[in-house]
Amino acid sequence: MLSKEVTEGMNVIEKLREESESLKQRLKSQDEELANSKKVLKEEIFKRWRAEEGFRESEEQNKALLESFEDGYFEVDLAGNLTFFNESLCKMVGYSHQEMMGMNNRQYMTPETSEKVYETFNEVFRTGKATKAFDWELLRKDGLVRHVETSVSPVYGPGGDKIGFRGIARDVTERWMAEQACRESEEKYRDIIESIEDGYYEVDLKGNLVFFNEALKKILGYSSDEMMGMNNRQYMSEKTAKIVYETFNEVYRSGKPTKAVDWELIRKDGEKRYLETSVSSVRDSSGHPIGFRGIGRDVTERRLTRKALEESEQKYRTILQSIEDGYYEVDLQGNMIFSNDSMCRILGYSQQELKGMNNRNYMSEETSKKVFQTFNQVYLTGEPAKAFGWELIRKDGQRRYVENSVSLIRSHGEQPIGFRGIARDITELKALEKARERVINHLSHELGTPLSIIESVFVRMSKETEKEGKTKTREWIERGERNVRRLKDLQKKIDDILNHKPIKEKEGIIHLIEASLILLEELKDAPLKESAASLLQSIMARLNSVYGMEVTRKERISISSFLNELCDEAIHGMIGRQIEIVREFESEVYIEMDPTVLRKALGGLLRNAIENTPDEGRIEIRAIRQNKHVTIDVQDFGVGITSLNQKMIFGGFFHTQDTSRYASKKPYAFNAGGAGADLLRTKVFSERFGFTVNFSSTRCKHLPSDTDE
Secondary structure, three states, rough: HHHHHHHHHHHHHHHHHHHHHHHHHHHHHHHHHHHHHHHHHHHHHHHHHHHHHHHHHHHHHHHHHHHHOOOOOEEEOOOOOEEHHHOHHHHOOOOOOHHHHHEEHHOOOHHHHHHHHHHHHHHHHOOOOOOOEEEEEEEEEOOOOOEEEEEEEEEOOOOOOOEEEEEEEEEHHHHHHHHHHHHHHHHHHHHHHHHHEEEEEEEEOOOOEEEEOOHHOOOOOOOOHHOOOOOOHHOEEEEEHHHHHHHHHHHHHHHOOOOEEEEEEEEEOOEEEEEEEEEEEEEOOOOOOOEEEEEEEEEEHHHHHHHHHHHHHHEEEHHHOOOOOOEEEOOOOOEEEHHHHHHHHHHHOOOOHHHOOOOOOOHHHHHHHHHHHHHHHHHHHHHOOEEEEEEEEOOOOOOOEEEEEEEEOOOOOOEEEEEEEEEEEEHHHHHHHHHHHHHHHHHHHHHHHHHHHHHHHHHHHHHHHHHHHHHHHHHHHHHHHHHHHHHHHHHHHHHHHOOOOOOOOOHHHHHHHHHHHHHHHHOOOOOOOOHHHHHHHHHHHHHHHHHOOOOOOOOOEHHHHHHHHHHHEEEEEEOOOOOEEEEOOOOOOOOEEEEHHHHHHHHHHHHHHHHHOOOOOEEEEEEEOOOOOEEEEEOOOOOOHHHHHOOOOOOOOOOOOOOOOOOOOOOOOOOOOOOOOHHHHHHHHHHHHOOOOOOOOOOOOOOOOOOOO
């Protein structure tokens, strides 16, 4: 038992010895490892010291580098509190370094920017990727707002965990303000472009639309999607597209803007619209042309109105040009701005010559005063007026008399801008009025002489009957004398009218003539029946010679033979006169006409020439063919006719001498006188049978008036 226990004890001791040796061995090994660890630790400590020294140097360098940046540098923890930043960031927000350290971003940012920053940090934290953020608004200490453009990246701790964020903030406030101003300006002009009624367009160099406003869409009838990129040939006629190409080409080459009138555009529904367009070039930042822009004004209605107005104007212009009366328009100074052909004929000027001509250039001074008074009255009252007897002076110096209506021309604003009117040429009418006066004067003269003779006869007869005591005959004579006195009283009334005495009725002249004829009819029943009847027949024959109508017949007449015969008859009729008649007739000249009419017309002209030519004078009569016409010219070399009388020469019952100097002589005698019916009859024949009568005369300068001898 004991030995067994001793054995077990020995085994235990042996095990303890082995374990002790093993422990010693391990301790030795551990001492060696510890010694090696100390060596490694010393080396590691030295390396770390060297690294820390390098880091401190690098940190100082980096810090110096960051401080030299104009941009702001920042580092924040995950809560957004500043842990590091450079001086530029301090200047950017206006705080000191001490004030900013630990400051949360919400303290120097607007609420909107704080939300943006949170979203940006959250994205960087989740993805671990750096990012850029634009337009952060920083609130400076002084309350001003700065706009920054920022880059953000994560900051990692020693264990590789994200512990914050770092970034660079660039102050772009000035650029932002410029961009904002540009945006506001762009928005402003965009609003203007969208608000205007005119169409605005921008096209590239090929004519494809790249921008347009709402008005252009309405003009063309397309939607925005349909119009974007549409080429101009798709909404223009081929003719207009060619014009547009030429216009764009000109602007491209010259670089100068231009205007194009009446581009014809075709709407989506096929309707045609007309645009008055401006074109200028669009250039890139380098100044190179990249397209064209312009404004197009829809003038369709105006064009249609203008066309309708032109048609209407042409219609009324045609009417104005077709009327015989003159139509005129003048400005407030009296300068001609429009006249029709008839007005030109009255004045003898072309329309081009009359354009801008002042009325004083074709009026006498007296008429100019009348015109001014009439225009002034119309201007002040606004009411139309009529004016009579304006004397106009033609280009050739002749004077014409017109009857005028005058009304005011107003602008669209109802302001007076001129006058318009109708001028009726009453020169012939005025001459006729003068001729009528002369007719009455002449008739008075014709009545006066026989009445004086009859009165003288009655006086002598009265004396003789008193001697013989013939009571019945005496009664007849008294009756005749009474009627003669009535006729003489009637003559005095006519003279009073012609001398502008109180009787004013124009119809009175006709009534007085009718009364004289009635009295003459009464005389037919009186004892002096034969004398009264003879006087009545004489007056009626005179009137019938002027107004009588005859049946006409046409014959082929040899002009030379006819005129030679007429001249021979005249020479035979003017026996005792010493006048040479020079004849120049082309042979083989024929006309078809009533010989009686031709004889009366040419005979009257020749007789007038002879009666107005003093002895030892001459008359030239010529007949020549001109194209399809025959011209017969009768020229005398007498004293001539005054300019005033020339205007009335064809008026009828007109003689060139004053009535006080008038005396009826035998035909062909010098200054034979007469009723003036020959020339009126010739004028009437010319109008009735289709030939032309012209007249010209030059008055002897030594005998300027009819009263001179």
